[in-house]
Amino acid sequence: MRANREHADGTGDTMTYDDGLTDEVDPRGTGRAARRDEAVRAAVEQGLLDGDTPLVALLDVTGIRESAAGLRAAFDAVTAPGTPVLHAFAVKASPLVPVLRLLREEGIGAEVASPGELALARAAGVEPERTVLDSPAKTAAELREALALGIAVNADNPQELARIDAMMAGSGSRSPIGIRVNPQVGGGSIEALSTATATSKFGVALRDEGAREWVVRAYADRPWLTRLHAHSGSQGIALSMMARGIAETYALAEEINGRAGRRQIDTIDIGGGLPVNFASEASSPTYGEYARLLRETVPGLFDGRYGLVTEFGRSLLAKHGTVVARVEYAKSAGGRPVAVTHAGVQVATRTVYAPQSWPLRIAAYDAKGRPKEGPAVVQDVAGPACFAGDLLAQGQELPLLEQGDYAAALDTGAYYFAHHYAYNSLPRPAVHGFVPDGTGGVAFATVRAPQTIEEIVAESGAAHADALTTGLPR
């Protein structure tokens, strides 16, 4: 069925799509870009951003809701009716309680990988049955807590499974338990993010000698093992390779169930890892493209015999976050203009340390927060930290940034400003969520208050100031 729908962003932009295949309300990102421009202008107007508060992070709540709805629609469109599907947001991508609660309201659970992340998910009200614990280094205490809460656990390795064995005996835990496998289908363009290479640290490496047989036997020996987990995608990994990883995982589940003579594995957790387009405004690839590729590659996964868990992180949030930093000084070095801003390694750690792998688009706004006009000039956008490599962007073409302007680092909603790096004791900036207020303006809500200097001092051992002098014998 064809449908015409007006964009929810008020741009008047309309698009046509097959209803059943809807996975992106705003695939070209025009609505998102317009909302962002409005938000930057409003942030300056409303005093969230000025000379005294030269750095903020903004979250596009409308966009997050659209992505969550897009994710649900994409898998609804390829699964048999009635298939249980849990979308568990990878908390590490945006460990902010209001974000987790927003996603919960959108029907998305939580994938957690540490006691801290579990506590955040619980603070957001995410239910145990919509929470999944993965991590390669769970302590006995973490496992005990997870089993007591009834949250799903994926065992990473034989030693962890042995711990769970001891805890499950007579515990009456309702936790669904799985094993994480590494299908070893290969890596992508970013080595540090490739989870399915031959030597990746995660899960049971399926192609290693004896490993597959061990996994099959582990299920045969434990009727309570009902899930199978793989997370083989990430930024820089081709969809076809991700799909191959899922196909291998599905084949293993079929083998295990075949040997068991029953549907022992009732749920396959396919992980997350959909890459994000950092090069332009468009959302690509989309959840719909990935879901359709999976259905083509692994049709049996969608015929209703298996429940599904997904664990997307970056793809749900990245496009909806913007770091906006004031240009404190504009200078020139070696003939190249350099805008010295307040956003650097503390909010864009990956980009600063690995600029080739993590380039960011920068948008230029004037001192009133309006998109800056003017000819494109090749320039560097620097951060405030005291080392030469602290650059948000090198040699980027932008309207010339001048003192008092604002530079916005785009697509930073996942793994950027929520992952503060405390270099130079630079404070964590405030995070504000925003929506169009319905009367042409923008409404903001604080997601995370800015870190104060007092907090930095306290977190830096102020209460133990004498620890190394009078606190120890000399």
Ligand SMILES: *Cc1c(COP(=O)(O)O)cnc(C)c1O
């Ligand atoms: C990081 C991680 C995810 C999320 O990955 P994205 O690339 O952010 O989608 C999901 N599952 C596991 C086990 C992870 O470690």
